[in-house]
Structure formats: C-alpha cells, structure tokens
Amino acid sequence: MMKLVIAVVQDTDAANLISALSKVGLTSTKLASTGGFLREGNTTLLIGVDDERLDTVKNTIRDTCRTRTRLLTPGVPMTDNPNAGSDQPVEVQVGGAVVFVIDVTEFLKF
Numbered sequence: 001m002m003k004l005v006i007a008v009v010q011d012t013d014a015a016n017l018i019s020a021l022s023k024v025g026l027t028s029t030k031l032a033s034t035g036g037f038l039r040e041g042n043t044t045l046l047i048g049v050d051d052e053r054l055d056t057v058k059n060t061i062r063d064t065c066r067t068r069t070r071l072l073t074p075g076v077p078m079t080d081n082p083n084a085g086s087d088q089p090v091e092v093q094v095g096g097a098v099v100f101v102i103d104v105t106e107f108l109k110f
C-alpha cells in the first residue's frame with residue numbers, strides 16, 4: 001500500500017526538506033501555494049511513499065521544518081480574533097509543517 005503525503009511548509013524550509021527526502025531516496029513534487037489566512041506564499045509538497053517508509057517521511061519533515069512566529073499586519077480579515085480591527089500586529093504561529101496523509105488507490109506511470 002502507498003500513501004500520498006501532502007505537506008504545506010514554509011518556502012524557507014522547502015529546499016532543505018526536498019534535499020533531505022531525496023537523500024533517503026524519496027521523491028517529491030513541489031507546488032507553489034498560498035496560505036488562505038496570511039495570503040503569503042508557501043510550498044506544498046506531494047510525496048508518494050510506500051507505507052513502510054511513511055515514518056521516514058514524517059520524521060524528515062519534523063526534523064527539517066521549524067515553527068516560526070509571524071506578525072500579521074492589521075487589516076487582514078480574521079475570525080475569532082479579539083484584536084481584529086485594532087492597529088496592533090498580531091503574532092501568529094506558522095507551523096513547522098501541516099501534513100495530510102491520504103491512502104493512494106493507484107499509483108500509475110504512463
């Protein structure tokens with residue numbers, strides 16, 4: 001069985017992550033993406049991997065991608081934010097990585 005790992009990472013971590021995956025023989029596809037909340041560029045990696053190597057992928061992502069704090073500029077619409085509408089920048093934790101793991105029904109190459 002195979003999984004598709006969808007990992008949303010920060011642009012600054014993407015190159016290191018791709019290299020680290022490649023070093024252990026894992027293939028990835030890099031997509032340029034934009035976060036819906038910050039409206040800033042991020043990177044989405046698609047990583048198709050055999051089940052036995054899923055932990056390697058997770059560990060590599062964990063080891064490569066760091067959590068950072070970003071200052072959100074006022075004026076960006078938000079929900080559930082008590083500071084909404086004020087002039088104070090709001091600190092937002094930007095994840096090391098947001099990871100989805102999906103069962104792959106078929107992996108085909110034509």
Ligand code: 2BA
Nearest residue numbers: 021022024025026027028029030045046047048049050109
């Ligand atoms: P690339 O990663 O640039 O890989 C280009 C070609 O290099 C691959 O062709 C394959 O022949 C070889 N290659 C890639 N990774 C390798 C590795 N770890 N060891 C040995 N050879 C490797 P394709 O297999 O036809 O793949 C074409 C493109 O499809 C890849 O471009 C990548 O963007 C995507 N892809 C392939 N397998 C993937 C996977 N398991 N997960 C995510 N994306 C994949």
Ligand code: 2BA
Nearest residue numbers: 008034035036037038039040042079092093094095096098
């Ligand atoms: P953004 O949507 O630009 O979100 C950046 C960070 O802003 C998030 O970090 C989170 O700390 C915060 N944030 C996002 N939505 C929020 C909200 N409704 N209220 C308060 N704070 C909010 P991460 O959670 O680490 O997410 C980083 C990036 O991963 C996101 O960028 C988005 O592109 C992607 N992502 C996260 N969760 C997702 C999900 N459930 N589905 C699809 N993409 C997701």
